[in-house]
Amino acid sequence: MNMRTPLKNVRHLGSAKEGADHFWMQRVTAVANLFLGLFLVWLIASLVGADHAGVKAALSHPIIAVLLAMLIISATIHMRLGMQVIIEDYITGEGSKVVLLLLNNFFAILVGAASVWAILKLSFA
Amino acid sequence: MSEARTASGNRPLSPHLQIYRPLVNMTMSILHRITGAALYFGSLLLAWWLIAAAVGPDYFNYVNAIFASLPGKIVLFGFTWALLHHMMGGIRHFIWDTGRGFDIPTVKMLSIMSGVVSVAATLAIWGVVHFAG
Numbered sequence: 001m002n003m004r005t006p007l008k009n010v011r012h013l014g015s016a017k018e019g020a021d022h023f024w025m026q027r028v029t030a031v032a033n034l035f036l037g038l039f040l041v042w043l044i045a046s047l048v049g050a051d052h053a054g055v056k057a058a059l060s061h062p063i064i065a066v067l068l069a070m071l072i073i074s075a076t077i078h079m080r081l082g083m084q085v086i087i088e089d090y091i092t093g094e095g096s097k098v099v100l101l102l103l104n105n106f107f108a109i110l111v112g113a114a115s116v117w118a119i120l121k122l123s124f125a
Numbered sequence: 126m127s128e129a130r131t132a133s134g135n136r137p138l139s140p141h142l143q144i145y146r147p148l149v150n151m152t153m154s155i156l157h158r159i160t161g162a163a164l165y166f167g168s169l170l171l172a173w174w175l176i177a178a179a180v181g182p183d184y185f186n187y188v189n190a191i192f193a194s195l196p197g198k199i200v201l202f203g204f205t206w207a208l209l210h211h212m213m214g215g216i217r218h219f220i221w222d223t224g225r226g227f228d229i230p231t232v233k234m235l236s237i238m239s240g241v242v243s244v245a246a247t248l249a250i251w252g253v254v255h256f257a258g
Contacts, residue, residue: 027222030215037208040171045254052182059178068175079165086162111168118175125179 022081029078036071043068060123072115080108150236157214160207167204206247213239 011019043064047055058064083104091097145151177188191197217235220226226235 027219030218034212034215037212041205041208041250045250048254052178052185055178055185059175072171075168079161079168082161083165086158111172115168115172115175118172118179121179122175 022084026078026081029074029081032070032074033078036067036074039067040071056122059119062123065119065123069116069119072112072119076108076112076115080104083108149240150232153214153217153236153239156210156240160211160214163203163207164211167207170200170204202247202251205250206243209246210239210243213243 013019043058047058050058059068084101087097087100087104091100142155174188174192177185192201217226217239220235226232
Protein backbone atom coordinates (compact mmCIF):
# COMPACT_ATOMS: atom_id res chain seq x y z
CA MET A 1 0.00 0.00 0.00
CA ASN A 2 1.32 3.39 -0.99
CA MET A 3 1.34 5.64 2.06
CA ARG A 4 2.76 8.62 0.17
CA THR A 5 0.67 11.76 -0.18
CA PRO A 6 0.45 13.47 -3.59
CA LEU A 7 2.65 16.26 -2.19
CA LYS A 8 5.36 13.77 -1.30
CA ASN A 9 5.31 12.45 -4.86
CA VAL A 10 5.66 15.92 -6.37
CA ARG A 11 8.50 16.99 -4.10
CA HIS A 12 12.05 16.69 -5.39
CA LEU A 13 10.97 16.25 -9.03
CA GLY A 14 12.66 17.94 -11.96
CA SER A 15 16.25 17.77 -13.14
CA ALA A 16 17.47 19.66 -10.06
CA LYS A 17 15.14 17.72 -7.71
CA GLU A 18 13.63 21.01 -6.59
CA GLY A 19 10.02 20.46 -7.62
CA ALA A 20 8.23 23.80 -7.87
CA ASP A 21 10.54 25.50 -5.35
CA HIS A 22 12.04 27.94 -7.85
CA PHE A 23 8.65 29.08 -9.14
CA TRP A 24 7.16 29.31 -5.67
CA MET A 25 10.10 31.21 -4.14
CA GLN A 26 10.01 33.66 -7.06
CA ARG A 27 6.33 34.34 -6.32
CA VAL A 28 6.73 34.56 -2.52
CA THR A 29 9.56 37.08 -2.86
CA ALA A 30 7.58 38.92 -5.58
CA VAL A 31 4.69 39.49 -3.16
CA ALA A 32 7.13 40.69 -0.49
CA ASN A 33 8.95 42.92 -2.99
CA LEU A 34 5.70 44.53 -4.11
CA PHE A 35 5.06 45.93 -0.63
CA LEU A 36 8.68 46.44 0.42
CA GLY A 37 9.50 48.05 -2.95
CA LEU A 38 6.74 50.62 -2.46
CA PHE A 39 8.13 51.20 1.03
CA LEU A 40 11.57 51.81 -0.50
CA VAL A 41 10.18 54.32 -3.00
CA TRP A 42 8.46 56.17 -0.16
CA LEU A 43 11.59 56.04 2.01
CA ILE A 44 13.94 57.36 -0.68
CA ALA A 45 11.45 60.04 -1.75
CA SER A 46 11.09 61.23 1.84
CA LEU A 47 14.90 61.41 2.24
CA VAL A 48 15.58 63.51 -0.88
CA GLY A 49 17.57 66.53 0.23
CA ALA A 50 18.20 65.18 3.73
CA ASP A 51 21.72 65.50 5.17
CA HIS A 52 23.78 62.62 6.57
CA ALA A 53 22.46 63.02 10.13
CA GLY A 54 18.86 62.94 8.88
CA VAL A 55 19.44 59.87 6.70
CA LYS A 56 21.28 58.08 9.51
CA ALA A 57 18.48 58.86 11.96
CA ALA A 58 15.85 57.54 9.54
CA LEU A 59 17.73 54.39 8.52
CA SER A 60 18.58 53.47 12.11
CA HIS A 61 14.94 53.62 13.19
CA PRO A 62 14.05 50.01 14.17
CA ILE A 63 11.00 49.68 11.90
CA ILE A 64 12.74 51.18 8.88
CA ALA A 65 15.95 49.18 9.46
CA VAL A 66 14.07 45.88 9.75
CA LEU A 67 11.86 46.57 6.70
CA LEU A 68 14.91 47.64 4.69
CA ALA A 69 16.82 44.49 5.67
CA MET A 70 13.78 42.37 4.73
CA LEU A 71 13.61 44.12 1.34
CA ILE A 72 17.32 43.47 0.74
CA ILE A 73 16.96 39.76 1.56
CA SER A 74 13.74 39.28 -0.43
CA ALA A 75 14.98 41.30 -3.42
CA THR A 76 18.37 39.59 -3.64
CA ILE A 77 16.71 36.14 -3.53
CA HIS A 78 14.23 37.28 -6.21
CA MET A 79 16.89 38.75 -8.50
CA ARG A 80 19.12 35.71 -8.09
CA LEU A 81 16.27 33.44 -9.24
CA GLY A 82 15.36 35.79 -12.11
CA MET A 83 18.91 36.10 -13.42
CA GLN A 84 19.30 32.32 -13.14
CA VAL A 85 16.42 31.92 -15.63
CA ILE A 86 17.90 34.53 -17.98
CA ILE A 87 21.27 32.72 -17.93
CA GLU A 88 19.61 29.33 -18.48
CA ASP A 89 17.59 30.77 -21.38
CA TYR A 90 20.39 32.42 -23.33
CA ILE A 91 23.68 30.70 -22.44
CA THR A 92 23.97 27.39 -24.27
CA GLY A 93 27.58 26.48 -23.51
CA GLU A 94 27.69 24.22 -20.45
CA GLY A 95 30.94 25.66 -19.05
CA SER A 96 30.04 29.32 -19.38
CA LYS A 97 26.56 28.58 -18.03
CA VAL A 98 27.95 27.03 -14.84
CA VAL A 99 30.42 29.91 -14.39
CA LEU A 100 27.71 32.54 -14.86
CA LEU A 101 25.31 30.73 -12.50
CA LEU A 102 28.07 30.72 -9.87
CA LEU A 103 28.80 34.42 -10.43
CA ASN A 104 25.07 35.11 -10.20
CA ASN A 105 24.95 33.49 -6.76
CA PHE A 106 28.05 35.34 -5.60
CA PHE A 107 26.78 38.70 -6.89
CA ALA A 108 23.38 38.38 -5.21
CA ILE A 109 24.92 37.30 -1.91
CA LEU A 110 27.55 40.06 -2.07
CA VAL A 111 24.95 42.79 -2.70
CA GLY A 112 22.76 41.37 0.08
CA ALA A 113 25.58 41.00 2.61
CA ALA A 114 27.06 44.44 1.91
CA SER A 115 23.67 46.15 2.18
CA VAL A 116 22.72 44.36 5.39
CA TRP A 117 26.15 45.23 6.84
CA ALA A 118 25.47 48.91 6.07
CA ILE A 119 22.03 48.75 7.72
CA LEU A 120 23.47 47.05 10.82
CA LYS A 121 26.30 49.59 11.07
CA LEU A 122 23.83 52.46 10.78
CA SER A 123 21.73 50.90 13.54
CA PHE A 124 24.41 49.85 16.02
CA ALA A 125 27.63 51.78 15.39
CA MET B 126 24.76 33.27 -35.15
CA SER B 127 23.73 31.06 -32.33
CA GLU B 128 24.79 27.48 -32.61
CA ALA B 129 22.62 24.76 -31.14
CA ARG B 130 25.05 22.25 -29.70
CA THR B 131 22.86 19.20 -29.52
CA ALA B 132 23.30 15.51 -30.15
CA SER B 133 21.64 15.76 -33.56
CA GLY B 134 23.75 18.75 -34.59
CA ASN B 135 22.10 21.20 -36.95
CA ARG B 136 18.55 21.34 -35.70
CA PRO B 137 16.19 23.94 -37.10
CA LEU B 138 15.57 26.83 -34.72
CA SER B 139 12.13 28.22 -34.04
CA PRO B 140 11.52 31.75 -35.33
CA HIS B 141 12.81 34.36 -32.91
CA LEU B 142 12.03 37.97 -32.04
CA GLN B 143 13.05 39.60 -35.31
CA ILE B 144 10.48 37.52 -37.24
CA TYR B 145 7.42 38.85 -35.43
CA ARG B 146 5.69 42.21 -35.70
CA PRO B 147 5.99 43.82 -32.25
CA LEU B 148 2.80 43.53 -30.21
CA VAL B 149 2.05 45.36 -26.99
CA ASN B 150 1.94 42.22 -24.81
CA MET B 151 5.19 40.98 -26.35
CA THR B 152 6.85 44.37 -25.82
CA MET B 153 5.76 44.50 -22.17
CA SER B 154 6.96 40.93 -21.63
CA ILE B 155 10.38 41.78 -23.06
CA LEU B 156 10.48 44.98 -21.00
CA HIS B 157 9.65 42.94 -17.90
CA ARG B 158 12.80 40.90 -18.41
CA ILE B 159 14.93 43.92 -19.36
CA THR B 160 13.76 45.96 -16.34
CA GLY B 161 14.38 42.90 -14.15
CA ALA B 162 17.95 42.66 -15.41
CA ALA B 163 18.39 46.43 -14.98
CA LEU B 164 17.16 46.25 -11.38
CA TYR B 165 19.59 43.37 -10.80
CA PHE B 166 22.49 45.72 -11.48
CA GLY B 167 20.59 48.69 -10.04
CA SER B 168 20.70 46.92 -6.67
CA LEU B 169 24.35 48.01 -6.62
CA LEU B 170 23.18 51.63 -6.45
CA LEU B 171 21.05 50.99 -3.36
CA ALA B 172 23.90 49.03 -1.75
CA TRP B 173 26.34 51.85 -2.61
CA TRP B 174 24.04 54.49 -1.10
CA LEU B 175 23.52 52.45 2.10
CA ILE B 176 27.25 51.79 2.44
CA ALA B 177 27.98 55.48 1.91
CA ALA B 178 25.55 56.36 4.71
CA ALA B 179 27.21 53.76 6.94
CA VAL B 180 30.76 54.96 6.18
CA GLY B 181 30.28 58.58 7.24
CA PRO B 182 29.17 62.12 6.35
CA ASP B 183 32.02 62.96 3.95
CA TYR B 184 31.67 59.91 1.75
CA PHE B 185 27.86 60.15 1.97
CA ASN B 186 27.92 63.75 0.71
CA TYR B 187 30.23 62.72 -2.14
CA VAL B 188 27.90 59.87 -3.23
CA ASN B 189 24.78 62.00 -2.76
CA ALA B 190 26.27 64.69 -5.02
CA ILE B 191 26.76 62.08 -7.74
CA PHE B 192 23.11 60.98 -7.44
CA ALA B 193 21.99 64.63 -7.42
CA SER B 194 23.89 65.45 -10.65
CA LEU B 195 22.01 65.39 -13.97
CA PRO B 196 23.39 61.99 -15.10
CA GLY B 197 22.70 60.67 -11.61
CA LYS B 198 19.13 61.91 -11.73
CA ILE B 199 18.58 60.37 -15.17
CA VAL B 200 19.80 57.01 -13.85
CA LEU B 201 17.56 57.28 -10.76
CA PHE B 202 14.59 58.28 -12.93
CA GLY B 203 15.21 55.17 -15.04
CA PHE B 204 15.60 53.11 -11.86
CA THR B 205 12.22 54.38 -10.60
CA TRP B 206 10.50 53.53 -13.88
CA ALA B 207 12.18 50.10 -14.12
CA LEU B 208 11.08 49.28 -10.56
CA LEU B 209 7.49 50.36 -11.16
CA HIS B 210 7.28 48.70 -14.57
CA HIS B 211 8.64 45.43 -13.17
CA MET B 212 6.09 45.75 -10.33
CA MET B 213 3.22 46.21 -12.80
CA GLY B 214 4.46 43.22 -14.78
CA GLY B 215 4.58 41.27 -11.52
CA ILE B 216 0.97 42.17 -10.73
CA ARG B 217 0.00 40.96 -14.23
CA HIS B 218 1.74 37.67 -13.49
CA PHE B 219 -0.14 37.38 -10.17
CA ILE B 220 -3.42 37.77 -12.08
CA TRP B 221 -2.36 35.16 -14.62
CA ASP B 222 -1.23 32.84 -11.80
CA THR B 223 -4.86 32.61 -10.68
CA GLY B 224 -5.78 31.35 -14.15
CA ARG B 225 -7.60 34.57 -15.08
CA GLY B 226 -7.03 37.12 -17.81
CA PHE B 227 -5.72 34.90 -20.58
CA ASP B 228 -8.12 36.06 -23.31
CA ILE B 229 -6.52 38.34 -25.89
CA PRO B 230 -8.46 41.57 -25.09
CA THR B 231 -7.59 41.25 -21.37
CA VAL B 232 -3.94 40.45 -22.10
CA LYS B 233 -3.78 43.51 -24.35
CA MET B 234 -5.56 45.71 -21.81
CA LEU B 235 -3.28 44.57 -18.94
CA SER B 236 -0.19 45.15 -21.09
CA ILE B 237 -1.22 48.67 -22.06
CA MET B 238 -2.15 49.41 -18.44
CA SER B 239 1.21 48.29 -17.08
CA GLY B 240 2.98 50.62 -19.50
CA VAL B 241 0.70 53.57 -18.82
CA VAL B 242 0.65 53.12 -15.03
CA SER B 243 4.42 52.68 -14.72
CA VAL B 244 5.12 55.88 -16.71
CA ALA B 245 2.38 57.86 -14.94
CA ALA B 246 3.46 56.70 -11.47
CA THR B 247 7.12 57.50 -12.21
CA LEU B 248 6.21 61.02 -13.33
CA ALA B 249 3.89 61.45 -10.33
CA ILE B 250 6.55 60.38 -7.81
CA TRP B 251 9.21 62.64 -9.33
CA GLY B 252 6.69 65.46 -9.57
CA VAL B 253 5.71 65.14 -5.91
CA VAL B 254 9.36 64.98 -4.77
CA HIS B 255 10.31 67.92 -6.98
CA PHE B 256 7.48 70.20 -5.90
CA ALA B 257 7.41 69.12 -2.25
CA GLY B 258 11.19 69.50 -1.86
